[in-house]
Amino acid sequence: MAMQQWFPAAKLGIFIHWGVYSVDGTGESWPIFLGTIPYDTYMAQAERFTAESYDPRQWAELFEAAGARYAVLTARHHDGVALFDSAVSDLTTVRGTPAGRDLIAPYVEAMRERGLRVGLYFSLSNWSHPDYASVRPDTIKHPEHAGNRMAYAPADQQDPWAWQRFLKFNQAQLDELCTRYGPLDLLWFDGEWERDPEQWQLTRLSAQLERTQPVAVLNGRLSEHGDYATPEQGIPIVPPTGPWELCVTMNDSWGWQPQDDNHKSVRQLVRLFAEVIGLGGNLLLAIGPREDGTFTPEQSERLRALGSWIRRHEEAIFPTGAGLPPGHFHGASTLSIDRHTLYLFAFDPPVDFLEVRGVRGVPRRVTMLGTDRQMRFRATPGIEDVPGMLYVDVPAGCSDTLTTVFKLEYDQPVDLYRGAGRE
Numbered sequence: 001m002a003m004q005q006w007f008p009a010a011k012l013g014i015f016i017h018w019g020v021y022s023v024d025g026t027g028e029s030w031p032i033f034l035g036t037i038p039y040d041t042y043m044a045q046a047e048r049f050t051a052e053s054y055d056p057r058q059w060a061e062l063f064e065a066a067g068a069r070y071a072v073l074t075a076r077h078h079d080g081v082a083l084f085d086s087a088v089s090d091l092t093t094v095r096g097t098p099a100g101r102d103l104i105a106p107y108v109e110a111m112r113e114r115g116l117r118v119g120l121y122f123s124l125s126n127w128s129h130p131d132y133a134s135v136r137p138d139t140i141k142h143p144e145h146a147g148n149r150m151a152y153a154p155a156d157q158q159d160p161w162a163w164q165r166f167l168k169f170n171q172a173q174l175d176e177l178c179t180r181y182g183p184l185d186l187l188w189f190d191g192e193w194e195r196d197p198e199q200w201q202l203t204r205l206s207a208q209l210e211r212t213q214p215v216a217v218l219n220g221r222l223s224e225h226g227d228y229a230t231p232e233q234g235i236p237i238v239p240p241t242g243p244w245e246l247c248v249t250m251n252d253s254w255g256w257q258p259q260d261d262n263h264k265s266v267r268q269l270v271r272l273f274a275e276v277i278g279l280g281g282n283l284l285l286a287i288g289p290r291e292d293g294t295f296t297p298e299q300s301e302r303l304r305a306l307g308s309w310i311r312r313h314e315e316a317i318f319p320t321g322a323g324l325p326p327g328h329f330h331g332a333s334t335l336s337i338d339r340h341t342l343y344l345f346a347f348d349p350p351v352d353f354l355e356v357r358g359v360r361g362v363p364r365r366v367t368m369l370g371t372d373r374q375m376r377f378r379a380t381p382g383i384e385d386v387p388g389m390l391y392v393d394v395p396a397g398c399s400d401t402l403t404t405v406f407k408l409e410y411d412q413p414v415d416l417y418r419g420a421g422r423e
Contacts, residue, residue: 054293
């Protein structure tokens with residue numbers, strides 16, 4: 001598949017984990033794998049999954065208010081429960097829950113109405129399917145799971161024919177997703193770690209996606225067939241090569257869990273977002289609706305506050321690219337596409353001045369973004385090819401309550417010095 005230009009320009013997406021696990025807030029799928037909840041107890045939540053207040057238009061309005069450009073909804077997690085109707089399974093919200101309907105179609109429609117790019121999550125793993133735990137890979141990536149009968153057959157009891165039946169089932173459900181809802185913008189795969197790429201037949205799967213969803217961007221969990229890297233929960237110290245996206249939770253959980261009130265503050269979310277885009281990535285921020293389809297006030301309020309900050313500083317975000325490498329500035333930064341404008345993100349209220357190192361040339365103007373206030377600045381002398389330091393004077397009280405952004409305008413493209421200094 002080919003990378004679409006909208007993706008690296010999107011900057012912010014919303015990741016929605018929603019399923020039968022949202023009834024009691026047990027955590028998505030993993031409790032049955034780890035044995036912390038009996039399988040039947042976990043699946044009994046389906047009897048109370050109503051989606052009675054599900055209004056995807058309200059979702060779309062909230063995501064747009066947050067400044068997001070795309071969203072990804074869990075169409076099927078590792079537990080195998082699909083949020084859409086399926087000709088090959090009754091384990092769906094249509095036939096197996098009081099919700100009694102396809103939850104994907106209205107989501108797709110609502111996102112498109114708001115101009116948001118549509119993404120769907122699909123787990124290759126399925127811990128409910130009787131043919132899934134029928135083989136094992138040559139190398140198990142997580143050895144502590146090697147004996148788990150939800151995932152793997154014992155080495156002497158493998159059944160390749162059962163595995164082929166599962167692959168046929170999996171492809172059928174993926175085809176249903178890929179042929180019912182029109183062109184999708186993004187397909188987000190997961191669960192790939194439990195099998196080798198050859199066992200998944202990823203080359204054939206990728207070819208099928210090329211036929212059914214030729215413009216969809218694929219995340220990097222399809223081995224070499226993905227379009228971008230997908231680090232998780234922690235900002236990479238060295239960003240991946242090429243397009244990438246950090247998926248991270250707003251609190252400590254992917255889906256709704258009532259006891260988890262460890263939400264990141266708005267300041268933390270703004271800083272996280274700025275650091276990710278400053279490294280050239282997107283932030284895919286995960287939130288979890290309750291079983292009825294509503295979000296908690298804690299999540300909604302944070303999304304709106306993040307969006308309010310983004311709107312005040314939109315110029316430094318859309319469209320920009322990665323900013324200065326580490327060492328040039330103590331904070332995040334972005335560069336305009338033509339590299340004539342540098343945006344500095346000061347996470348703490350600046351005291352007296354900002355310092356920029358290793359940038360050749362002097363800006364013609366420095367302003368605090370969102371105001372017409374111009375900053376005084378000065379550059380110290382360099383030596384030979386080594387530039388001096390640029391100091392931007394910041395008067396007391398000249399700061400945003402969350403993160404302050406300064407705009408440095410240059411007559412020439414920003415040119416960086418990356419050497420070790422004069423020997």
